[in-house]
Amino acid sequence: MSYSLGNLPSFEQIRDAAARIAPHARVTPVLRSDALDALSGAELHFKCENLQRGGAFKFRGACNAVWALSDAQAAHGVVTHSSGNHGNALAMAAATRGIAAHVVVPEGAVRAKIEAIERAGAILHRCAPTQLAREAMTAEVQRATGGVLVHPYADTQVMAGQGTVVLELLQQAPGLDALITPVGGGGLASGAAIAAHAINPSLSLFGAEPLGADDAAQSLAHGSRVTTVVPDTLCDGLRALVGERNLDALRAHHVDVITVSDAETIAAMQLLWSELKQVVEVSSATVLAAILKRRERFAGRRVGVVLTGGNVDLQALPW
Amino acid sequence: MSYSLGNLPSFEQIRDAAARIAPHARVTPVLRSDALDALSGAELHFKCENLQRGGAFKFRGACNAVWALSDAQAAHGVVTHSSGNHGNALAMAAATRGIAAHVVVPEGAVRAKIEAIERAGAILHRCAPTQLAREAMTAEVQRATGGVLVHPYADTQVMAGQGTVVLELLQQAPGLDALITPVGGGGLASGAAIAAHAINPSLSLFGAEPLGADDAAQSLAHGSRVTTVVPDTLCDGLRALVGERNLDALRAHHVDVITVSDAETIAAMQLLWSELKQVVEVSSATVLAAILKRRERFAGRRVGVVLTGGNVDLQALPW
Numbered sequence: 001m002s003y004s005l006g007n008l009p010s011f012e013q014i015r016d017a018a019a020r021i022a023p024h025a026r027v028t029p030v031l032r033s034d035a036l037d038a039l040s041g042a043e044l045h046f047k048c049e050n051l052q053r054g055g056a057f058k059f060r061g062a063c064n065a066v067w068a069l070s071d072a073q074a075a076h077g078v079v080t081h082s083s084g085n086h087g088n089a090l091a092m093a094a095a096t097r098g099i100a101a102h103v104v105v106p107e108g109a110v111r112a113k114i115e116a117i118e119r120a121g122a123i124l125h126r127c128a129p130t131q132l133a134r135e136a137m138t139a140e141v142q143r144a145t146g147g148v149l150v151h152p153y154a155d156t157q158v159m160a161g162q163g164t165v166v167l168e169l170l171q172q173a174p175g176l177d178a179l180i181t182p183v184g185g186g187g188l189a190s191g192a193a194i195a196a197h198a199i200n201p202s203l204s205l206f207g208a209e210p211l212g213a214d215d216a217a218q219s220l221a222h223g224s225r226v227t228t229v230v231p232d233t234l235c236d237g238l239r240a241l242v243g244e245r246n247l248d249a250l251r252a253h254h255v256d257v258i259t260v261s262d263a264e265t266i267a268a269m270q271l272l273w274s275e276l277k278q279v280v281e282v283s284s285a286t287v288l289a290a291i292l293k294r295r296e297r298f299a300g301r302r303v304g305v306v307l308t309g310g311n312v313d314l315q316a317l318p319w
Numbered sequence: 320m321s322y323s324l325g326n327l328p329s330f331e332q333i334r335d336a337a338a339r340i341a342p343h344a345r346v347t348p349v350l351r352s353d354a355l356d357a358l359s360g361a362e363l364h365f366k367c368e369n370l371q372r373g374g375a376f377k378f379r380g381a382c383n384a385v386w387a388l389s390d391a392q393a394a395h396g397v398v399t400h401s402s403g404n405h406g407n408a409l410a411m412a413a414a415t416r417g418i419a420a421h422v423v424v425p426e427g428a429v430r431a432k433i434e435a436i437e438r439a440g441a442i443l444h445r446c447a448p449t450q451l452a453r454e455a456m457t458a459e460v461q462r463a464t465g466g467v468l469v470h471p472y473a474d475t476q477v478m479a480g481q482g483t484v485v486l487e488l489l490q491q492a493p494g495l496d497a498l499i500t501p502v503g504g505g506g507l508a509s510g511a512a513i514a515a516h517a518i519n520p521s522l523s524l525f526g527a528e529p530l531g532a533d534d535a536a537q538s539l540a541h542g543s544r545v546t547t548v549v550p551d552t553l554c555d556g557l558r559a560l561v562g563e564r565n566l567d568a569l570r571a572h573h574v575d576v577i578t579v580s581d582a583e584t585i586a587a588m589q590l591l592w593s594e595l596k597q598v599v600e601v602s603s604a605t606v607l608a609a610i611l612k613r614r615e616r617f618a619g620r621r622v623g624v625v626l627t628g629g630n631v632d633l634q635a636l637p638w
Contacts, residue, residue, distance in 0.1 A: 029348035031370060051350060051596055277370055277629040279598055310596040317633060 009160035011198035017064040017160040035275040041299035045173040050310025058089035064161030065150045066093040076146035083109035086152040091120035153187030154243040163191030179304040183207035184238035186246025193253035207257040208286035210235045216242040217257040237283030258290035265289045281309040328479035330517035336383040336479040354594040360618035364492040369629025377408035383480030384469045385412040395465035400457045402428035405471035410439035472506030473562040482510030498623040502526035503557035505565025512572035526576040527605035529554045535561040536576040556602030577609035584608045600628040
């Protein structure tokens with residue numbers, strides 16, 4: 001078990017995270033597009049976390065988790081079971097502190113991603129491609145090494161780190177009145193909501209979720225966490241079920257989750273390339289798809305739009 | 320004939336240009352990459368003009384030329400014969416002033432580029448695909464409309480506008496000791512050289528040129544303008560022969576022009592995507608190719624690297 005799994009971070013923890021990661025993370029640019037403003041009827045400020053170290057916002061959370069450890073905790077390294085951007089981010093973050101990163105990788109995971117995690121210096125532990133095998137192997141690695149589990153989205157310090165995106169964005173683009181992030185496990189959406197409302201309680205908060213993995217939208221509609229959704233979406237970064245505490249934050253901060261089809265998301269991904277000149281992961285394009293699908297909720301507003309990742313295979317674009 | 324074809328701009332004209340285009344042009348971000356720093360042994364500061372309006376630095380020069388006109392001159396509109404980024408930039412710039420842009424387009428030019436120019440509001444004039452036909456049609460359009468010719472790189476106000484890239488970069492990344500831009504017609508390279516040395520006379524200046532269109536390198540080596548080069552390169556933005564005055568500026572400012580093969584440039588273009596997450600035009604990647612080819616000239620230095628354009632067809636990548 002992680003020392004901090006489960007509790008939502010306070011705003012102070014998010015500000016501490018910003019100071020902690022400042023020597024390691026990049027201040028990512030905010031880009032604008034006249035054409036996308038015209039299409040949406042809104043003023044869109046795109047926070048380009050696809051240009052964060054490792055190509056995704058995940059570095060913020062992982063870096064904060066790694067540097068929040070005491071020296072005694074850190075000595076045993078960190079452990080996770082993500083073969084996606086979080087695994088890579090944790091490996092890079094561990095390297096900044098010179099500690100070991102153990103990443104549990106299921107057989108069959110994308111080879112290029114695994115190679116990137118290995119290049120970043122992590123120690124790989126392979127397991128069968130089932131949730132049970134992953135958890136068993138993770139527990140075994142924790143026992144064997146004494147390493148600290150850094151969960152991809154349910155860890156307090158991870159959520160605090162992701163919240164720093166919003167601290168930065170609100171400094172770079174003052175006067176925003178709405179904010180939208182993708183919703184997967186909810187690490188970013190919850191950290192962002194806490195940071196946003198601490199700074200400006202009147203900010204309208206939105207989430208974007210694939211129709212084929214709409215457990216957060218269903219959970220908010222039903223008033224309790226829906227865990228029966230079987231993800232069926234191209235948005236590989238958003239297939240995780242939203243965490244229990246993450247969902248609490250979405251509910252407490254009245255995050256309006258908009259669902260979009262993969263076709264709508266792919267069209268938005270093309271627009272982000274043609275008009276903003278950014279190639280982002282398909283998961284990242286859900287936010288623009290949501291804005292264009294529900295124009296009436298955004299029209300006339302100044303909207304912060306978080307683009308979460310840019311780790312794309314240009315030879316396998318979804319259009 | 321343009322009112323200003325031929326003279327190199329002064330530093331004051333470049334500063335005037337910066338003020339003139341400020342309401343219309345974007346302040347583009349400067350990006351960094353640990354991996355590219357490690358590969359080059361230098362500290363690279365990438366000025367992302369691929370994120371300029373219209374997807375290329377060309378908007379700066381075109382915008383300055385359009386707004387430098389008197390009302391009487393502007394009333395007749397502007398004329399050019401570029402079917403590439405300059406034609407598009409001039410159309411966009413003319414639209415900001417509400418004047419006509421006439422663009423002479425040879426039969427056989429890339430359809431997508433022509434459509435973009437038309438979407439930007441230009442009036443197209445088609446001609447046969449020869450230099451003679453282009454010049455004749457351009458002269459005819461000038462006579463018929465009274466419009467002012469805005470040459471893509473030999474126009475004083477265009478060069479002044481391109482020089483603003485460097486004003487901006489040196490504010491964003493203080494302490495640079497070297498600078499590199501691609502060299503085509505030389506509008507950017509000459510404007511950049513004048514601006515750079517006015518601010519810091521000890522800056523080392525470099526140019527990057529495709530081996531298959533190395534007329535600037537040959538001209539500097541031979542001491543006079545070589546006009547016999549028949550361009551043979553994938554770098555479509557760098558096929559123009561360097562202008563007479565542009566060459567004067569390269570010579571006066573001791574710009575060291577490094578030639579690179581298309582294969583070296585394509586490898587650099589891939590690195591700019593994988594490490595910087597920017598898809599740039601092949602012409603734009605010459606600068607990184609040159610740095611990696613002549614590491615000894617850049618190692619240990621803080622280098623400003625101008626990425627010039629991002630109008631790429633993702634379905635037709637050169638690798």
